[in-house]
Amino acid sequence: MTAQAQPNSFRTGPDEGGHFGMFGGRFVAETLMPLILDLEKAYNEAKADPAFHAEMASMMTHYIGRPSPLYFAERMTEHLREVSTASGLSGGAKVYFKREELNHTGAHKVNNVLGQILLARRMGKKRIIAETGAGQHGVATATLCARYGLECIVYMGAVDVERQKPNVFRMNMLGAKVVPVQSGTRTLKDAMNEALRDWVTNVADTFYCIGTVAGPHPYPAMVRDFQCVIGNETREQMMQAEGRLPDSLVACVGGGSNAIGLFHPFLDDRGVEIYGVEAAGHGLDKLHAASLTGGRPGVLHGNRTYLLVNEDGQIQDAHSISAGLDYPGIGPEHAWLHDVGRVNYISATDQEALDAFQLCSRLEGILPALESSHAIAKVIELAPKKPKDHLMVVNISGRGDKDVPQIAEILGTDIR
Amino acid sequence: MTKRIEARFEKCRSEGRAALVTYVMAGDPDPETSLQILKSLPKAGADIVEFGLPFTDPMADGPAIQAAGLRALKVGQNTVKTLELIRRFRADDAETPVILMGYFNPIYTYGVDRFLADAKDAGIDGLIVVDLPPEEDDELCLPALKAGLAFIRLATPTTDDRRLPAVLANTAGFVYYVSITGITGAATPDFGKVATAVERIKRHTPLPVVVGFGVKSGAHAAAVAQGADGVVVGSALIDALKGTLDAEERATSRTVEAVTTLVKELSEGVRSVAKRAAA
Numbered sequence: 001m002t003a004q005a006q007p008n009s010f011r012t013g014p015d016e017g018g019h020f021g022m023f024g025g026r027f028v029a030e031t032l033m034p035l036i037l038d039l040e041k042a043y044n045e046a047k048a049d050p051a052f053h054a055e056m057a058s059m060m061t062h063y064i065g066r067p068s069p070l071y072f073a074e075r076m077t078e079h080l081r082e083v084s085t086a087s088g089l090s091g092g093a094k095v096y097f098k099r100e101e102l103n104h105t106g107a108h109k110v111n112n113v114l115g116q117i118l119l120a121r122r123m124g125k126k127r128i129i130a131e132t133g134a135g136q137h138g139v140a141t142a143t144l145c146a147r148y149g150l151e152c153i154v155y156m157g158a159v160d161v162e163r164q165k166p167n168v169f170r171m172n173m174l175g176a177k178v179v180p181v182q183s184g185t186r187t188l189k190d191a192m193n194e195a196l197r198d199w200v201t202n203v204a205d206t207f208y209c210i211g212t213v214a215g216p217h218p219y220p221a222m223v224r225d226f227q228c229v230i231g232n233e234t235r236e237q238m239m240q241a242e243g244r245l246p247d248s249l250v251a252c253v254g255g256g257s258n259a260i261g262l263f264h265p266f267l268d269d270r271g272v273e274i275y276g277v278e279a280a281g282h283g284l285d286k287l288h289a290a291s292l293t294g295g296r297p298g299v300l301h302g303n304r305t306y307l308l309v310n311e312d313g314q315i316q317d318a319h320s321i322s323a324g325l326d327y328p329g330i331g332p333e334h335a336w337l338h339d340v341g342r343v344n345y346i347s348a349t350d351q352e353a354l355d356a357f358q359l360c361s362r363l364e365g366i367l368p369a370l371e372s373s374h375a376i377a378k379v380i381e382l383a384p385k386k387p388k389d390h391l392m393v394v395n396i397s398g399r400g401d402k403d404v405p406q407i408a409e410i411l412g413t414d415i416r
Numbered sequence: 417m418t419k420r421i422e423a424r425f426e427k428c429r430s431e432g433r434a435a436l437v438t439y440v441m442a443g444d445p446d447p448e449t450s451l452q453i454l455k456s457l458p459k460a461g462a463d464i465v466e467f468g469l470p471f472t473d474p475m476a477d478g479p480a481i482q483a484a485g486l487r488a489l490k491v492g493q494n495t496v497k498t499l500e501l502i503r504r505f506r507a508d509d510a511e512t513p514v515i516l517m518g519y520f521n522p523i524y525t526y527g528v529d530r531f532l533a534d535a536k537d538a539g540i541d542g543l544i545v546v547d548l549p550p551e552e553d554d555e556l557c558l559p560a561l562k563a564g565l566a567f568i569r570l571a572t573p574t575t576d577d578r579r580l581p582a583v584l585a586n587t588a589g590f591v592y593y594v595s596i597t598g599i600t601g602a603a604t605p606d607f608g609k610v611a612t613a614v615e616r617i618k619r620h621t622p623l624p625v626v627v628g629f630g631v632k633s634g635a636h637a638a639a640v641a642q643g644a645d646g647v648v649v650g651s652a653l654i655d656a657l658k659g660t661l662d663a664e665e666r667a668t669s670r671t672v673e674a675v676t677t678l679v680k681e682l683s684e685g686v687r688s689v690a691k692r693a694a695a
């Protein structure tokens with residue numbers, strides 16, 4: 001898939017129409033077109049305004065708790081070196097965790113929400129809508145809406161409402177209204193459809209706060225920009241810790257916002273290997289959510305990207321143990337990075353993620369989110385094959401507390 | 417290239433009335449019933465027929481059309497079969513314009529060039545593709561115009577005078593004014609505002625302007641027909657259809673008639689308003 005010419009820089013996209021190569025774009029109903037043009041204009045003005053950046057920086061420090069640590073995962077590293085030795089390689093990369101799970105609300109999602117809510121305030125929008133899968137983006141949105149006194153409506157697939165009850169309750173406590181979506185397959189993609197339908201209906205006062213690097217331009221670029229704090233901090237922190245850049249980066253990819261946030265600042269450092277980990281669900285030959293590995297280009301939710309579709313162009317059900325990765329598409333910039341070959345997209349199954357969750361909990365005293373556990377699963381596979389001086393960073397994009405009831409059930413423990 | 421559409425609006429103008437445009441979903445509740453409905457529409461008073469191309473994720477549609485699409489997909493409806501139904505309709509009716517309405521992904525997956533050739537061959541006159549604004553004209557609009565198919569654009573209450581020329585630039589056949597900000601089958605519009613909006617659009621284009629979204633009865637149709645060149649009705653027809661289905665969502669002996677009865681009422685509504693002959 002590396003047929004396209006390698007660009008001079010991987011960091012210049014998107015073009016004016018919102019394209020990353022052939023991906024991205026603005027595939028929305030006419031009613032929404034003027035709104036996304038307004039949003040693009042407002043975002044460009046905010047980007048150029050030092051006051052906007054100052055407010056972001058202050059809230060990042062005092063409210064979210066940034067910078068998040070870059071932590072040397074010593075026992076994980078030792079364990080993987082033993083694995084390496086046992087396989088006769090005597091290697092094993094030095095593994096660092098980027099601790100996004102320590103952010104206020106427990107995941108990377110809040111970085112983006114802060115940016116969008118400050119933008120909504122600049123635009124004078126008082127009503128905020130969002131879609132959510134696992135509930136992390138919904139919780140982050142509800143949190144900042146509470147903080148700024150804004151009305152908040154979160155669309156969540158009825159299936160996800162059922163499997164992520166703690167987060168539904170959190171959103172309610174924060175004053176948000178959670179709307180269970182009964183249409184279609186009743187998961188994240190349908191929540192996004194319903195949010196778009198709300199936006200088409202309430203055009204005057206409503207700001208749509210999208211949770212990932214998907215949707216019509218300017219969302220993929222804007223959300224990426226707000227998440228790049230992850231990679232920018234990682235660069236500085238690694239320079240301080242080791243005096244050089246990391247050798248590899250690993251992050252899970254659903255829509256792909258935590259991954260692009262870590263990857264983007266390193267895209268032009270050609271020596272840095274980059275791995276995006278999709279959800280292989282029950283396996284790539286069965287039900288899964290790996291759009292790049294098992295999908296094809298198509299158009300959904302405002303952008304062209306890789307999608308799980310059938311031969312008639314109908315969207316197929318995705319499956320992952322992790323609600324946050326359970327989406328039949330992926331951000332358009334990832335689709336492009338896949339096609340130009342800059343990022344290696346691999347996948348982890350439900351079982352691999354579950355095993356990684358348990359290993360990480362026992363070795364490091366950190367319960368990672370099931371989403372992040374997909375990335376850790378591939379670190380477990382990749383790190384033993386690398387030499388000992390190889391520096392590997394994995395993004396712990398969220399904490400696993402929200403997943404505890406689900407994991408207990410899978411492991412056969414009744415905790416109710 | 418838009419001859420059938422032009423001829424039909426010309427006929428309505430000569431009769432001093434607005435056109436009735438009907439929308440039903442291909443394959444809902446099954447292919448043969450949907451073809452029977454399609455064939456019965458012109459006889460019941462429809463001037464132009466829109467046929468919906470089913471899609472799993474219709475982001476601009478309300479519950480009625482969402483459910484219609486899922487019913488059609490459940491019985492195996494797809495793009496190939498939809499084109500085949502239109503081909504069969506066209507074999508009996510050489511004059512009624514047929515507009516295919518849907519979302520881009522099924523067309524993109526089918527392949528744009530192959531789709532345009534097959535659509536033209538099946539007897540389709542125009543396309544309405546909800547998620548292709550003028551910003552994405554290279555995708556399908558310009559190839560469609562080149563292939564001799566009308567690309568009918570939606571204009572909405574958020575399309576201001578500054579944006580309107582871009583929206584109208586490559587549109588052909590007619591302009592579809594969406595009467596509300598919202599999804600299909602939802603709120604009923606303020607008919608006074610709709611008339612003002614139609615006047616505004618007509619200042620920018622010689623094309624006929626039809627109005628849809630929220631039109632549910634003969635009285636609504638008559639109200640819209642005062643100012644517009646045509647009235648579009650979709651969700652109300654689908655609701656009428658749905659009301660006749662059995663517990664397994666299959667057609668019954670009343671299904672076709674329920675739709676045609678409402679079309680007759682709408683047609684009477686449209687015909688009750690006398691308009692000036694063509695200026």
